[in-house]
Each structure stands twice: as C-alpha cells, then as structure tokens.
Amino acid sequence: MSQAAAEALLAKFPDDVSRAPQGPGGDDLVFVKKERIAEVCRFLKEDPALRFNMAPYVTAVDYLGQEPRFEVVYNLYSSSLNHRLRLRVKVPESDLTVPTVCGVWRGADWFERYCYDMYGITFPGHPDHRRLFMYDEFVGHPLRKDYPLRGRQPLTSERDVPELLRGPGPESRD
Amino acid sequence: MPSEIDIVPAVTTRREEAQGFFEGLVSKSLGWARKNSLWQYPFVTACCGMEYMSVASARYDIARFGAEVPRFSPRQADLLLVVGTINCKQGPVLKRIYEQMAEPKWVIAFGVCASSGGFYDNYATVQGIDRLVPVDVYIPGCPPRPEQVLDGLILLQKKVQAQQHKLIDRVPALAAGK
Structure with a gap:
C-alpha cells in the first residue's frame, strides 16, 4: 500500500534513506539516518501525495551485542x-541522541519521553524532556537488556516479611 | 500430684472480677458493632476493581455484611481494601493513606497482585503490600471471585470479633492530667 511512499522517500532523500527488509506486518520499512529524521518526517507529513498526519507509535529497540545497539522505530499513518x-533509525551507544519530531507531530511528545525513560535515548529539542513512567529517583533505564529483571528501587523502606514461597526479599534482590 | 494451689486460678478480688466481666462485655459488643459496620477505603489500581464493583453491587451485595459504605477519605474508613497491583511509584502513597486512617483499622489485600505481586515479578512492582503496611486478610485469585471476597470479609469479621476492644483506646491528654 505504501510502496509509493517508500519510493518517493528514496527519490527525495537518496543519501539518507535506504530500504530495509520487509517485516511480517506488511508495512514498508526504510532506514533513515538519524541526523535527518526531522527533515524526513516533515517531508512525509507535508507532501500532498503522502500526508502522513499521525505518528501512532514511536518506540525503541535494544539489540544488545550488535552495533549500532539501539534503534528508534517510527510507525506512521x-x-x-x-x-x-x-x-527505523539506528542509534549507536556512543551517541544516544536523536533529533526530536515533536515539532512535526505533537503526539510524539510522550513517545519520545517513553524512549528516554525506558532506553535512555535523548531527544534534543524536546519541549518537556522528563521520564514518562518511572519516578525521578529511579536510576537506569529498565527496558535495556542489561538492566536486571528484578532491579526494584523502592521509594520507602520495606517491612521485613517471612520468606515462605515468595522468592528473594529486600536483602537478596538482584 | 499437683496440690490444690496449682489448679486454682490466680486469686482475684471481686472488684477485679467484676471489672473483667464488664470489660469483656464491652469488648464483645464493640467487636460486634465494628465487624458489622466496616467502612472501607477502596484503593483500586487495577482489573480487580471490576470484581470489587461486582461484590459491591446488587448481585453479590457486600451490604449484607455491613461493609457497603465506601469512603473516599481515609480518615472516615476502618478497612483499607488494596485492590490491584501496587508499583514502587505508588508505594509512598499507599503508606500515607494507611497512616491517615484512624484506629482501629484493618487491611485486606485483594487479589494476588496485592498479596504477593502476582506474576509481576519485575523492576516496577511491589512484591506484596505487606512490604509496606500490615495486612489482616489476603484474598488470592486473579481476580478473585466475589464469593471468595465475601469469604475473606467473613474471615476478617471473625478476626475483628476475636480482638480486644476498649471503649476508650487512649486516655485523652487533658483527662490524664498532662
């Protein structure tokens, strides 16, 4: 369906956009260089033949052990x-910054805050660059593959409860 | 062969005996009154809330046990119903709500998430609210059936009835001459 959109994008930005292998969902995928993501998105939204007026989901992926490690994914509609x-925008661990697309779609605001909260990718130019889900006292980014699964950081001191069938308590937490 | 002294209970004066009798009477009647008018503060955070609504509404009718009054101020509530998953971010809020409730107060952990964290054994979830506040009754289930909730409530009523109640829990500072 959006084959035409991918073709138009490849014709308009030949140096910054490359074709990616097609995923199982049937949507067309393209790789975009991260320095140009804001310009590419602006073009996709404002071109009369494309008119991508929504960014229903923006998220990130942690490919631990690969280089570049992170990837930010923009689903457009x-x-x-x-x-x-x-x-798809590749983000190396050495430079975790991606230009914000909040100026293009206002709705990308919380998605970018989510990516910062869960993966630690920063978005220079974001109007309200804070954590989305976790509290400010939280250290680290919980959806990174190297964050411990049970890495709880309680805000108040916890009462000591007997360990019957419950698993490790406050002392032996990983 | 024990002597008669060992079998006979500790000697009490008739005054102490009478006082004990009336204190027992007061404790039992206060316990009866309190167990049948448990005003609850529903701390509803997750899907167990649907089951709570079912318990509270006409079909299962928690009013049969005198617990039909939800109070949305902790200062007016006797029973804290923690319904659903509590995550680390909410921990201080729950603790504060508990501390704001007036004595006597009881806590029910409604569902597995409140009881033990449930299957959310991850970075965000408190592994049971007994890590934050003392709990009287745990109701398992994901979510628990309304019958199970009523069973837990009856258990709590039995516990309340068995506890010691006093007409004046604490002597006011003025009367104590301080």
Missing part, C-alpha cells in the same frame, strides 16, 4: 490516504 510506513 495517513488517516486521509489510509497508508502506513515504518521508519
């Missing part, structure tokens, strides 16, 4: 033309 496109 055009409600007037009913087509979709998925942009």
